[in-house]
Amino acid sequence: MHTDEPYLMPSYVKLLVADAERSASFYGLLGFTRVHQDPVFVHLRWARYADLFLVATPPGVALAGQRGVGVIVCFSATGDLAIETIAARATAAGAAVDGPREQPWHTREAVITDPDGYRLCFVEPSTAVVV
Template sequence: MTEPTLDTGITTDLYPMPAFLTIEASNLERTVDFFVNGLDFVSLFTLPGPDGGPMLVHLRRWRYQDILVRRGDPQPGTGWSISFAAEAEELPALALQAPGTVDGPTDTPWNTRDLTVTDPDGYRIVFTARRPAGERDEAFSDEIRRLAAEQAGNGAPGESRGAGRP
């Protein structure tokens, strides 16, 4: 099966991301523009917030080079985190053994369960897992698939428009 791609050759398929960067941005549009127009990333989809404005933008350059940009109020030296894929079942034990400040595991509006550990320098390391079956908001999952396909302009998920990058 061929992966869906944009005209740029960037794959638009939705896959579990083994690691990705999350950035809080005081001006989401400016930050997205920086990555899209300055660093050749593409916007896969935008998740609208309760006020209708963008809450989260998923950017990608190549396969497994994903950045999630969230609306936020970053403070100097903060406003970013690195996220690693995890299994929901491992998060409680990891929370008990983790050094530093621990937050979670907590469920997010985007169907993940996250454990955040802050190291001594204030960097946030997030272990993020897909919520277990039966605990997911399936309507939300359907909406993300619809938004991704609509905003990528390539029709339904699974349709292909060319060869993908690595």
């Protein structure tokens, strides 16, 4: 569990997942820490003010279609873990990974698809000049 003192979150994301423990373990591999967990949701933290909640799909409820279509949840990869490490861990866990690649808006990004199909983008400032 995370030891950071509680704070009011100005923004956060909730993702409805098929198996909260499986998803939390995957996110843990990427570098997220667990702040709180109960039978319904797992509160994860990437960094201060970068919180994510994994919410278990209620029993008997089936969601039609792909999860998170058109949405990419982004996190700064300027902390302790290099973007290459995050991408390598996701690849080792069997996740689809695009990147890291240089973007024309002066960032390097790796897009990772989680076990439920949500896309996460890990971003760091680019040191390369893209033309």
